[in-house]
Amino acid sequence: MHDLDHIVKDIAAEMAERPDRGTVATYIPELANVDAGQFGIAIVDNDGRVFTGGDADTPFSIQSISKVFTLTLALGMAGDRLWRRVGREPSGSPFNSVVQLEFEKGIPRNPFINAGAIAVTDLILSGHQPREALGEILRFVRFLADDPSIAIDEKVAASEQRTGFRNAALANYMKSFGVIENPVDLALGVYFHQCAIAMSCRQLATAARFLAHNGRNPKTGLSVVNAERARRINAIMLTCGHYDGSGEFAYRVGLPGKSGVGGGILAIAPGRASIAVWSPGLDQNGNSHLGRIALEALTKRLGWSIFGA
Template sequence: MTPLSTPDLHALVEGVYADLAPFRGEGAVADYIPQLARVDPQSFGLAVATTGGDVITAGDALAPFSIQSVSKVFTLALALGKWGDGLWKRVGREPSGTAFNSIVQLEQEKGIPRNPFINAGAIVVTDSLLAGHQPREALGEILRFLHFLADDESIVVDQAVARSEQATGFRNQALANYMRAFGNLHHPVDLTLGVYFHQCAIAMSCAQLAKAGLFLANAGRLITGGSVVSRERARRINALMLTCGHYDASGDFAYRVGLPGKSGVGGGILAIVPGQAAIAVWSPGLNANGNSALGTRALELLAQRTGWSVFGG
């Protein structure tokens, strides 16, 4: 992938935003979480953080939003640091082909979730981070990790969203109880889900999220030189994002965009351009698969115009 000059990238980002701004509001907000139903569907932001240190933004790129399942990328990195390949005894690495909150495969596969990015798999990852910690300590570890990655200590949990999720998260409670019955959840369900709901309710802007994800574009290192994960681990997290990061639309996203990505029902998507940049987009309206409709289109356009793709230009 050919590096782009900063002025060229500025022009491309602004052009993508301008071309898609008339379509703001398309899709449907995630109204099954009441607090998310109140988000302005017209919101649309785009940020690109480059390995050269630039952060290029357009639209509502500085407005915080609930990152939801995008948080699963960061908790996976933490859990792999804690447990290494032992984590894979509890969660698989295959695409699910089912909705993000499906319970169907768990019975057949004896409580082992298909991958760490569907809800069941992410709940197991969160449960692994609770080992030796109280819930508040585990959540603090997640927040400190994001502060470190984004170089920004202003990132916090949106408590209203967390309360809303706890009050309505019956599907996640079912998933957690089912895995607990198979012995694949090691802590009380309410403790694990308390951390999980709060991690999903972390609020970040596109600019913060792109900066936090940049280590995955930079061989596992901060652009200031500090190591976050090994080069091999960064590559493997990117591989899982490409194959599993968009639930039952992961194949379509790889076909259309060609970059590792992780979506969240808050309307955010984090995409990684290995060696080049991390991209964060936000538009709350979701498509039928629970992924940002306009955000996906923005990433597709940006990938086309930059020539960025892990499959070659």
């Protein structure tokens, strides 16, 4: 076993020194206020030990990383029926692209682009009031992280609701094809709030333990999903988790991962650990610039790439 604590602290120190920090997301006004000088990393290994570096306990807006948890929840509710509404293929387009949706008659390419995630949220909303659906998502994340303090940043949610015109266009377009079943404003309201969940690297890495251990929480032994479903969620994270930067992430890091425009990345080393990194500055694809560099350094030093050391 490598000295994981030493490696994590080393990487955090290296990232703190780097001048190239990417650019914070500005299209959600509240995210534009976040200090780009921050960097955090947390790893939870199979024995439940937590290794942290930098700003690992600073909460940030998880944004699209929430889509991993809503996908897990929706699959638990609908099983493979979910795939009638949303595909499983990489998009090769920006996360908020309208063009592809038009070409493919309202069926989103995968559950991690915005259109696909809105369709997944709509499924969770069916038969519930928005408050109940949101409560269910939040309860699930708190349960996974074993932390009842996790909450929604209402300022970020309000900021997204004021400026989410592209998402509204995607949702209305899908509604016209019957892919969205609930009123568009209700589905969008839940979606914006789910993206505004705030978590630290430590909480995020803890919440994702089940994906590194065949669907089970290694601490309690309780099954969250079966092994096959965990494997499939990881597969979609590998191929679609970084939008049109997914190939580059697989090439450089070699782990299933999911990014968010808040600057977080969740990565899974199957059988080994769950990892969360956070640095608010983004690259041109909307993925954390330093987050990806840190994960590449980590997998190289540890030989954790799923494609071999």
